[in-house]
Amino acid sequence: MLPKELIKRIRKLEIATRKAVSDVLAGQYHSVFKGRGMAFSEVRQYQPGDEIRIIDWNVTARMNDTYVKVFTEERELTVMLLVDASASEDFGSTERAKSEIAGEIAAQIAFSAIANNDRVGLILFTDRVEKVIPPKKGRKHVLRVISDILAFRPEHRGTDLSSALDYLSQIAKRRSVTFLISDFLARDYEKALRIVGQRHDLVPVVIADPLEEKFAKLGLVLLEDPETGQQLLVDSSDSLVRGRFAEAVKKAREGRQRLFKKLELDHVELRAGEDHVKALARFFRARARRMAA
Numbered sequence: 001m002l003p004k005e006l007i008k009r010i011r012k013l014e015i016a017t018r019k020a021v022s023d024v025l026a027g028q029y030h031s032v033f034k035g036r037g038m039a040f041s042e043v044r045q046y047q048p049g050d051e052i053r054i055i056d057w058n059v060t061a062r063m064n065d066t067y068v069k070v071f072t073e074e075r076e077l078t079v080m081l082l083v084d085a086s087a088s089e090d091f092g093s094t095e096r097a098k099s100e101i102a103g104e105i106a107a108q109i110a111f112s113a114i115a116n117n118d119r120v121g122l123i124l125f126t127d128r129v130e131k132v133i134p135p136k137k138g139r140k141h142v143l144r145v146i147s148d149i150l151a152f153r154p155e156h157r158g159t160d161l162s163s164a165l166d167y168l169s170q171i172a173k174r175r176s177v178t179f180l181i182s183d184f185l186a187r188d189y190e191k192a193l194r195i196v197g198q199r200h201d202l203v204p205v206v207i208a209d210p211l212e213e214k215f216a217k218l219g220l221v222l223l224e225d226p227e228t229g230q231q232l233l234v235d236s237s238d239s240l241v242r243g244r245f246a247e248a249v250k251k252a253r254e255g256r257q258r259l260f261k262k263l264e265l266d267h268v269e270l271r272a273g274e275d276h277v278k279a280l281a282r283f284f285r286a287r288a289r290r291m292a293a
Contacts, residue, residue: 002147010147013107020277021111028284029112032291033077033177033201043067077118077177078135080200081106082164083149084182086126087157087226093211094272101207102181103149105276109179110142120145121176127158129167135176157227159185165192169199181205183212184256190263197263203283204260204267213253215245266290 002010043056046066059067083106089099096104110120114137121135122145131152133145161182168178169192178200196202218236225231234241260267268283270276 002151006147006151009150010143013104013146013150014111014143017104017107017111020108021115024277024281025108025112025284026115028281028288029109030116032284032287033116042070044070077113077116078121078172078174079109079113079118080121080123080135080168080172080176080178081109081145081149082123082125082168082178082180082182084126084159084161084164085124085130085152085154086159087154088159088183088185089207090226091209091212092272093209096272098183098207098209098272100150101270101272101276103146105181105205105207105270105280106149106179107142107146108277108280110145114138114142118177122148123164123168124149124152124154125160125164125167126154126156127160128156128163130154130156132167132171159227161186161189162192165189165196169195172200175200177201177203179203179205181207183207183209190259193259193265194263197265202265204265205270206256206267207270207272209272213246213249215242217242 043059044067046055046068050068054068056067056069083102085099089102090097092098092100106122113120117137119135119137120142122131122133123129124131131148133148159182161180161184165180168176172178178196180202182205184204184206193202193204215236221234221236223232223234236242257267266283266287268279270279
């Protein structure tokens with residue numbers, strides 16, 4: 001039995017998300033994520049302008065008239081949500097922690113998917129895969145996915161993107177649309193990213209907090225890595241310290257963006273405090289323009 005407070009959160013999130021999907025996201029989602037291919041639908045009589053290669057010669061011979069094959073797009077997709085549940089996701093300098101934002105983004109994607117009759121699955125991971133929900137359709141299933149994300153309490157604190165990506169490669173036999181939702185505060189994931197990006201339609205979703213990108217002037221501060229527990233006392237009033245911090249953050253962000261570009265991965269950049277529906281909509285529009293080019 002879910003706690004009443006969690007049920008209330010899930011219901012509130014569902015209402016807000018379904019409205020966003022209905023008003024903004026569902027149509028754009030449909031336009032940028034293609035089905036598995038073209039499936040035979042029926043035959044009809046040949047019309048001037050039809051391509052010769054689609055003539056159905058067997059039917060033509062039987063009917064003593066020319067018939068062509070008609071194909072329709074197989075729309076049904078499998079959407080996999082790979083959600084980072086490591087300790088760094090609990091950080092938040094705004095109203096919500098990164099973990100809450102990840103849950104909201106996952107909900108928006110999941111409801112967009114079922115609005116298009118697609119299946120949705122979930123992999124929650126830290127430095128290992130901790131929970132898996134196989135892909136299914138329907139509102140009831142999506143609500144389970146969302147409740148599991150919001151209620152999840154991981155056993156481990158670290159981050160290993162490669163472990164989640166490798167696991168997906170092992171279990172996903174068909175091509176899927178895969179959203180990797182994380183703050184990407186991790187290392188050594190390029191190879192796994194490349195392999196999954198070649199087999200699946202992989203979309204990295206990067207969640208960042210403003211305080212992680214700009215060191216505030218707060219005097220002496222005891223910093224602690226939430227994943228390792230390692231602590232460091234720094235003087236944040238020192239402009240040299242703040243400058244080095246900003247440079248390191250910039251270098252990591254630019255390196256990540258170069259990697260996505262090299263692997264030809266469309267990605268989403270989200271920051272705590274911004275309108276995530278608009279951010280997703282911008283991503284869908286940009287992807288649609290790229291696909292049309």
